[in-house]
Amino acid sequence: MSDIEHKLIPQQHEMSFALVEGKPFTKMPVDLYIPPDALEVILEAFEGPLDLLLYLIRRQNLNILDIPILDITQQYVKYIELMHQLNFELAAEYLVMAAMLAEIKSRMLLPKPQSEDEEDEDPRAELVRRLQEYERFKQAAEDIDELPRLGRDFQVLSAYVDVSQFQADDSQVELRDLLMAFKDVMARVDLKASHAIERERLSVRSRMSVVLNSLLKTKTVRFGSLFTKAEGKQGALVTFLAVLELLKAQSLELVQNTPFGEIYLTQPKSIN
Amino acid sequence: MEIKEIKNIVEAALMVSDQPISIKQLLLLFPEQELTANDINRAINALENDYHGRGIELKKLASGYRLQTSESIQPWLLNLWQQKPKKLSRALLETLALIAYRQPITRGEIEDVRGVAVSSKIIHYLMDREWVRVLGYRDVPGKPAMLGTTQIFLDDFNLASLQELPSLAEIKDIETLEPELFFDIDQTPTATHSKDELNE
Amino acid sequence: MEIKEIKNIVEAALMVSDQPISIKQLLLLFPEQELTANDINRAINALENDYHGRGIELKKLASGYRLQTSESIQPWLLNLWQQKPKKLSRALLETLALIAYRQPITRGEIEDVRGVAVSSKIIHYLMDREWVRVLGYRDVPGKPAMLGTTQIFLDDFNLASLQELPSLAEIKDIETLEPELFFDIDQTPTATHSKDELNE
Numbered sequence: 001m002s003d004i005e006h007k008l009i010p011q012q013h014e015m016s017f018a019l020v021e022g023k024p025f026t027k028m029p030v031d032l033y034i035p036p037d038a039l040e041v042i043l044e045a046f047e048g049p050l051d052l053l054l055y056l057i058r059r060q061n062l063n064i065l066d067i068p069i070l071d072i073t074q075q076y077v078k079y080i081e082l083m084h085q086l087n088f089e090l091a092a093e094y095l096v097m098a099a100m101l102a103e104i105k106s107r108m109l110l111p112k113p114q115s116e117d118e119e120d121e122d123p124r125a126e127l128v129r130r131l132q133e134y135e136r137f138k139q140a141a142e143d144i145d146e147l148p149r150l151g152r153d154f155q156v157l158s159a160y161v162d163v164s165q166f167q168a169d170d171s172q173v174e175l176r177d178l179l180m181a182f183k184d185v186m187a188r189v190d191l192k193a194s195h196a197i198e199r200e201r202l203s204v205r206s207r208m209s210v211v212l213n214s215l216l217k218t219k220t221v222r223f224g225s226l227f228t229k230a231e232g233k234q235g236a237l238v239t240f241l242a243v244l245e246l247l248k249a250q251s252l253e254l255v256q257n258t259p260f261g262e263i264y265l266t267q268p269k270s271i272n
Numbered sequence: 273m274e275i276k277e278i279k280n281i282v283e284a285a286l287m288v289s290d291q292p293i294s295i296k297q298l299l300l301l302f303p304e305q306e307l308t309a310n311d312i313n314r315a316i317n318a319l320e321n322d323y324h325g326r327g328i329e330l331k332k333l334a335s336g337y338r339l340q341t342s343e344s345i346q347p348w349l350l351n352l353w354q355q356k357p358k359k360l361s362r363a364l365l366e367t368l369a370l371i372a373y374r375q376p377i378t379r380g381e382i383e384d385v386r387g388v389a390v391s392s393k394i395i396h397y398l399m400d401r402e403w404v405r406v407l408g409y410r411d412v413p414g415k416p417a418m419l420g421t422t423q424i425f426l427d428d429f430n431l432a433s434l435q436e437l438p439s440l441a442e443i444k445d446i447e448t449l450e451p452e453l454f455f456d457i458d459q460t461p462t463a464t465h466s467k468d469e470l471n472e
Numbered sequence: 473m474e475i476k477e478i479k480n481i482v483e484a485a486l487m488v489s490d491q492p493i494s495i496k497q498l499l500l501l502f503p504e505q506e507l508t509a510n511d512i513n514r515a516i517n518a519l520e521n522d523y524h525g526r527g528i529e530l531k532k533l534a535s536g537y538r539l540q541t542s543e544s545i546q547p548w549l550l551n552l553w554q555q556k557p558k559k560l561s562r563a564l565l566e567t568l569a570l571i572a573y574r575q576p577i578t579r580g581e582i583e584d585v586r587g588v589a590v591s592s593k594i595i596h597y598l599m600d601r602e603w604v605r606v607l608g609y610r611d612v613p614g615k616p617a618m619l620g621t622t623q624i625f626l627d628d629f630n631l632a633s634l635q636e637l638p639s640l641a642e643i644k645d646i647e648t649l650e651p652e653l654f655f656d657i658d659q660t661p662t663a664t665h666s667k668d669e670l671n672e
Contacts, residue, residue, distance in 0.1 A: 136643065209407060
């Protein structure tokens with residue numbers, strides 16, 4: 001019984017944040033000296049300048065509300081320099097933070113204004129607020145990581161069920177769901193580049209499918225048969241553009257056996 | 273190790289898997305205990321007894337044991353299935369939407385837009401439903417398949433032709449016209465609100 | 473209808489579903505019997521008793537009941553799989569935490585708090601897991617998407633509601649700094665503190 005009980009206790013693995021030469025690092029180094037080959041992995045373990053700053057403060061048991069700004073700035077800049085020397089790709093955010101620290105330091109050196117307005121706030125106040133705000137979410141992230149998680153800490157039971165009887169009523173999907181999915185995915189693409197899909201483009205696209213579909217059935221299609229009077233000029237144009245697009249993508253080939261003879265569409269030879 | 277504990281672990285393993293598990297595999301559950309096939313068999317027998325007269329049964333198949341619903345219970349389950357169609361996953365819907373709007377499109381292109389890999393399971397599902405088919409192969413290295421939608425896709429989505437798919441601008445309009453339709457899908461907004469209050 | 477029979481059918485239904493099932497849905501199993509929510513609740517309670525001391529538990533979530541393995545059994549079950557479950561990166565967890573606690577939140581706001589850019593890969597991953605969704609768009613230039621968590625996030629993290637998230641640490645104000653605070657300032661609230669101890 002004792003055997004199983006021991007086994008049943010969920011194992012707490014100490015989080016190692018970096019692997020150096022195969023050996024896991026579970027703690028940040030105590031002093032500023034870091035073995036040169038380890039620096040990169042350690043720096044990679046920082047989630048940005050706030051994280052690095054927080055580490056410097058916590059490592060020395062400094063009070064976050066009363067940071068010795070000179071000390072911290074010097075240490076921070078040393079780290080930045082080390083990163084620089086090692087050609088470690090430095091995110092711009094780290095440099096912005098260095099500038100911010102320097103600014104706070106210089107403001108603290110200035111004599112305090114005489115007026116007793118509310119404005120003579122501690123120059124560190126904004127930084128302290130941001131550090132605390134970051135720290136609480138850093139903690140929240142750890143807390144969330146400790147919540148029992150599906151797949152890692154537990155599984156959902158799934159007894160086998162013979163679905164053949166259920167096939168008739170498979171999952172349903174509404175056109176609206178599909179449209180919303182498309183809108184969302186396009187919104188995400190728009191984050192990177194702003195190009196919307198227009199109606200015209202769509203009809204060329206869908207006509208490309210129609211053309212390929214007819215090729216699947218018969219292997220060769222007479223070029224002229226792609227066009228119908230009913231669709232008018234615009235329809236003909238769309239079909240023509242679709243064929244050009246497919247040619248460009250080398251998804252089909254055009255064959256003409258005699259000059260001015262009938263043109264045929266075929267599947268590209270390389271595929272057959 | 274007591275038979276009861278072995279039984280509990282074997283049961284949980286069988287329960288989370290809808291594939292049959294062999295005795296040999298079940299032995300893998302206990303890498304540090306010196307158990308034999310005999311021990312596992314005893315646990316299996318005990319489980320079989322437990323399930324007697326229940327809605328689930330332990331079925332012995334060629335490749336191992338599988339927990340499944342007993343036949344007597346199927347008609348009841350059917351009631352639930354008919355009422356509650358399975359919801360398709362977001363990844364699946366997005367993949368289908370991209371195929372519909374951007375066809376012919378390769379899997380790689382879908383991945384480029386979505387920023388994540390498209391699972392084979394999704395493609396298989398779409399093909400099983402006959403919503404999507406391979407239209408041809410692109411003549412580039414790897415000869416990727418070009419995917420497109422089918423007639424059955426149009427039928428199932430009540431479309432006469434692909435031209436009937438609304439443009440992106442029109443989709444945005446649907447949303448503003450019927451906002452309530454899109455925000456009652458789950459209860460998060462309300463829950464969020466009260467959480468925020470806790471934070472203030 | 474006997475309670476035992478109801479119990480068997482409810483159990484089988486919970487076992488085959490990979491999503492939580494509500495009492496209301498469970499009632500659909502019995503279209504011709506005149507059962508009430510009370511009958512279902514009694515069956516649920518009986519099941520809970522059955523599972524006591526086994527590797528299985530009945531979890532009550534926002535959207536209903538779900539049968540799952542208990543955490544104590546997981547280390548055993550992991551022996552069966554070659555691949556260990558993937559760890560989530562700190563960047564991803566921090567982003568998820570901000571979305572969970574601060575929803576609706578834009579990507580820019582997440583970046584403000586974290587002090588670094590949020591990679592698109594992380595957002596895509598969160599959306600692909602269906603833990604995060606776009607709740608709407610903020611009416612400011614650029615119309616940034618407002619992100620929030622989903623029902624699936626709650627289900628996958630074993631939470632019945634957002635209220636069950638661990639509480640956030642408090643923010644101390646530099647203006648109210650008092651000398652005696654100097655000594656215990658580092659001890660964030662007790663809940664957090666005891667968590668830390670577990671990690672050492």
